[in-house]
Amino acid sequence: MSVKVITDNNTTELDAAKVALLDVFATWCGPCKAVSPIVEELSEEFSGKVEFFKADSDENAELAKKFRVMSIPNLILFKEGKVVSRQVGFQDADGLRTWIEENI
Numbered sequence: 001m002s003v004k005v006i007t008d009n010n011t012t013e014l015d016a017a018k019v020a021l022l023d024v025f026a027t028w029c030g031p032c033k034a035v036s037p038i039v040e041e042l043s044e045e046f047s048g049k050v051e052f053f054k055a056d057s058d059e060n061a062e063l064a065k066k067f068r069v070m071s072i073p074n075l076i077l078f079k080e081g082k083v084v085s086r087q088v089g090f091q092d093a094d095g096l097r098t099w100i101e102e103n104i
Contacts, residue, residue: 006055009062015081017051024074031090032073
């Protein structure tokens with residue numbers, strides 16, 4: 001499974017997912033670029049358990065506003081369409097894996 005890209009602030013698939021992780025990033029953000037391959041790796045590891053999405057905060061300003069994203073990278077974990085946890089800033093693979101496992 002790969003990370004699905006959200007465009008035009010469309011969260012239909014995200015809202016329908018039982019468990020989802022949303023990576024809100026910007027193309028100019030260094031820490032965002034560093035966390036992106038980790039999110040890709042974890043999407044494979046958690047395939048079938050968690051659906052992974054990413055959204056460029058500059059191109060999806062309404063989405064960023066809706067989820068109160070003030071800093072990036074901003075990783076938001078959802079269950080049944082509700083925010084259950086959030087990580088802001090760079091996290092290594094082990095830290096993100098533990099965070100996901102603790103919240104799914």
